[in-house]
Amino acid sequence: MAIYLIRRFVIMIATIFVIATLTFILMHSIPGNPFTTQDRSTSEAVQENLNAHYHLDEPMIVQYGIWLKSLATFDFGPSIKQPTETVNDLLGRGFPISAELGMWTITIALISGITLGVLAALKHNGIIDYIAMTLAVLGISIPNFILATLLIQQLAVNLQLLPAATWSSPMHMIMPIIALATGPTAIIARLTRSSMLEVLTQDYIKTARAKGLSPAKIVIKHALRNALMPVVTILGTLVAAILTGTFVIERIFAIPGMGKYFVESINNRDYPVIMGTTVFYSAFLIFMLFLVDIVYSILDPRIKLHKKGGS
Amino acid sequence: MEKILEIDDLHVHFSTYGGTVQAVRGVNLYLNKGETLAIVGESGSGKSVTSNSIMQLIPSPSGKIVRGSIRFKGKDLVKTSKKEMRAIRGVDISMIFQDPMTALNPTLTVGDQLTEGLKQHTSVGSAEAKAKALEMLGLVGIANPESRLKQYPHQFSGGMRQRIVIAMALICEPDLLIADEPTTALDVTIQAQIMELFKEIQEKTGVSIILVTHDLGVVARVADRVAVMYGGKIIETGDKDDIFYHPQHPYTIGLLQSVPRLDMKEGILQPIDGTPPDLFAPPQGCPFTARCAHAMQVCANVHPVTSYLSESHQVECWLQDARAKRQPV
Numbered sequence: 001m002a003i004y005l006i007r008r009f010v011i012m013i014a015t016i017f018v019i020a021t022l023t024f025i026l027m028h029s030i031p032g033n034p035f036t037t038q039d040r041s042t043s044e045a046v047q048e049n050l051n052a053h054y055h056l057d058e059p060m061i062v063q064y065g066i067w068l069k070s071l072a073t074f075d076f077g078p079s080i081k082q083p084t085e086t087v088n089d090l091l092g093r094g095f096p097i098s099a100e101l102g103m104w105t106i107t108i109a110l111i112s113g114i115t116l117g118v119l120a121a122l123k124h125n126g127i128i129d130y131i132a133m134t135l136a137v138l139g140i141s142i143p144n145f146i147l148a149t150l151l152i153q154q155l156a157v158n159l160q161l162l163p164a165a166t167w168s169s170p171m172h173m174i175m176p177i178i179a180l181a182t183g184p185t186a187i188i189a190r191l192t193r194s195s196m197l198e199v200l201t202q203d204y205i206k207t208a209r210a211k212g213l214s215p216a217k218i219v220i221k222h223a224l225r226n227a228l229m230p231v232v233t234i235l236g237t238l239v240a241a242i243l244t245g246t247f248v249i250e251r252i253f254a255i256p257g258m259g260k261y262f263v264e265s266i267n268n269r270d271y272p273v274i275m276g277t278t279v280f281y282s283a284f285l286i287f288m289l290f291l292v293d294i295v296y297s298i299l300d301p302r303i304k305l306h307k308k309g310g311s
Numbered sequence: 312m313e314k315i316l317e318i319d320d321l322h323v324h325f326s327t328y329g330g331t332v333q334a335v336r337g338v339n340l341y342l343n344k345g346e347t348l349a350i351v352g353e354s355g356s357g358k359s360v361t362s363n364s365i366m367q368l369i370p371s372p373s374g375k376i377v378r379g380s381i382r383f384k385g386k387d388l389v390k391t392s393k394k395e396m397r398a399i400r401g402v403d404i405s406m407i408f409q410d411p412m413t414a415l416n417p418t419l420t421v422g423d424q425l426t427e428g429l430k431q432h433t434s435v436g437s438a439e440a441k442a443k444a445l446e447m448l449g450l451v452g453i454a455n456p457e458s459r460l461k462q463y464p465h466q467f468s469g470g471m472r473q474r475i476v477i478a479m480a481l482i483c484e485p486d487l488l489i490a491d492e493p494t495t496a497l498d499v500t501i502q503a504q505i506m507e508l509f510k511e512i513q514e515k516t517g518v519s520i521i522l523v524t525h526d527l528g529v530v531a532r533v534a535d536r537v538a539v540m541y542g543g544k545i546i547e548t549g550d551k552d553d554i555f556y557h558p559q560h561p562y563t564i565g566l567l568q569s570v571p572r573l574d575m576k577e578g579i580l581q582p583i584d585g586t587p588p589d590l591f592a593p594p595q596g597c598p599f600t601a602r603c604a605h606a607m608q609v610c611a612n613v614h615p616v617t618s619y620l621s622e623s624h625q626v627e628c629w630l631q632d633a634r635a636k637r638q639p640v
């Protein structure tokens with residue numbers, strides 16, 4: 001187990017290193033730099049000074065070295081566009097809000113998706129099944145930004161039930177979470193339903209029935225645990241999708257999370273912010289995938305962490 | 312002898328997209344207390360449907376017992392409520408399925424699965440349940456039961472798993488054990504061991520056993536009585552000796568001839584030609600007509616009446632009818 005964890009850790013570091021390098025290369029292969037964008041007013045001399053200040057006049061390899069150093073020390077330096085703030089400041093301010101949105105989304109998506117999926121499977125081909133699966137198809141096919149716009153139009157503008165934007169009270173959180181959670185809920189519901197249907201035909205379910213166990217016990221203890229394996233497997237992908245989803249949703253609802261800074265930083269070529277947030281989010285995702293593997297091995301005793309090569 | 316189970320005129324249908332499958336078409340069967348009844352017959356003849364009917368485990372709503380009664384210790388299980396049935400399953404009647412590799416839940420420990428039935432049906436505490444589980448594992452011949460309880464099914468071999476499944480079925484001390492092809496998925500030496508185990512358990516506990524199999528070798532070893540199923544009906548039933556030494560139905564005879572035996576000359580092995588009847592539209596007459604070398608005009612049109620050859624031996628074949636001219640078959 002300890003060996004597995006160490007190996008896994010080394011692989012995580014290596015992955016982050018590769019991502020950091022790729023980000024660096026991609027960013028610098030786009031023509032222009034932070035000061036060539038709109039600001040025609042700055043004189044050439046000023047631009048040169050600025051370039052020198054941010055080491056943008058140094059050879060690529062030196063810049064790369066500086067970048068790796070900042071990575072190793074977890075200090076991504078100040079933002080170029082807002083020099084009074086460091087990248088770490090922005091992350092510290094924006095990430096908790098994005099994380100709150102993301103966590104609520106995944107929690108609600110899991111609870112409602114699994115519940116819907118199980119009910120649909122138990123009432124296979126019944127009314128609940130049809131309703132749940134119709135909703136699921138809608139949920140998967142409507143993009144979250146459209147849903148967000150619809151929600152604002154109906155609930156905020158027409159009915160005036162909920163505030164349209166910002167992130168200041170639980171009421172403000174309802175619409176963004178619905179908009180973001182609907183897609184994942186639908187995916188989880190469909191997956192839970194199909195894997196539940198399969199598990200319910202398994203011999204060990206027949207054995208459980210032959211023992212005279214109650215239906216609730218059969219479903220919860222014997223079926224659900226096995227049926228949830230595929231759901232756990234896609235959890236990593238889902239977290240990634242929700243993460244990118246937060247960027248879009250935060251823009252629409254004017255939520256001051258990481259999304260705002262991230263999108264702005266790309267528009268502005270704000271190199272330190274782009275690189276800092278990208279690497280931070282990659283590390284976060286990689287850690288989530290690691291957690292998923294651990295959960296998986298807890299759910300299924302046949303999977304031994306230390307026997308599986310790091311993936 | 313006391314009859315623990317009596318099945319009378321059982322009909323089970325399944326509705327499918329292709330129509331209604333008449334899987335079981337009038338089965339009559341009884342089981343004496345403490346004996347082993349073997350149900351044999353080829354694939355699709357209705358053996359599993361019959362045994363699942365006893366447990367009321369026919370998949371609903373597609374499957375339905377449309378007619379007949381199943382009296383267990385005087386109580387008609389067909390009319391028993393779901394809740395009452397749950398109290399009977401695992402306690403009075405237990406069932407073992409074909410494949411031990413899939414019959415156990417891979418994500419739960421063996422100890423948990425062994426004791427959960429006991430905990431559901433009685434008010435025993437954890438310690439007592441564990442003691443009982445250890446006793447059962449000992450009974451089915453699992454070494455080091457104490458450490459085995461904490462293990463998961465994948466840590467056991469196929470034969471061991473089937474032993475665990477048997478222990479699980481016996482833990483509430485049922486009166487009737489139904490085993491649906493309990494050894495088909497195991498290799499030959501393990502099969503023999505498991506069959507020995509069944510005999511041993513019956514001697515120790517006096518449990519009555521229904522054994523579904525298509526292995527006549529198994530039947531010869533453990534059965535007291537045999538019922539031969541064909542096309543959803545029991546076409547011949549009798550004591551083991553009746554069936555092995557005086558088989559009367561052409562299908563039974565064919566079945567016995569298709570089993571390789573040591574004393575047989577090479578080339579005598581005869582598989583039964585042809586295919587089983589279509590259960591979507593079962594034949595009006597004898598279901599074996601299309602494959603029977605002795606088929607007569609009457610066979611295709613009228614179903615044979617039951618001939619009682621002796622107190623134990625019955626057969627459904629026109630050849631045995633008092634009106635047919637007797638000739639050796």
Ligand SMILES: Nc1ncnc2c1ncn2[C@@H]1O[C@H](COP(=O)(O)OP(=O)(O)OP(=O)(O)O)[C@@H](O)[C@H]1O
Pocket residue numbers: 325326327332333334352353354355356357358359360361370373374525590
């Ligand atoms: N759930 C079901 N839905 C539809 N038809 C079924 C179902 N279960 C069984 N049948 C049909 O009932 C008939 C008898 O099946 P059964 O499983 O009892 O055969 P069997 O004698 O146990 O055969 P095997 O030796 O292969 O186990 C078959 O024709 C089968 O197709």
Ligand code: SF4
Pocket residue numbers: 560561562597598599600601603604605606607610615627628629630
């Ligand atoms: S009733 Fe006729 S067809 Fe059926 S087994 Fe007897 S002889 Fe053959």
Ligand SMILES: [Mg+2]
Pocket residue numbers: 358359360491
């Ligand atoms: Mg069967």
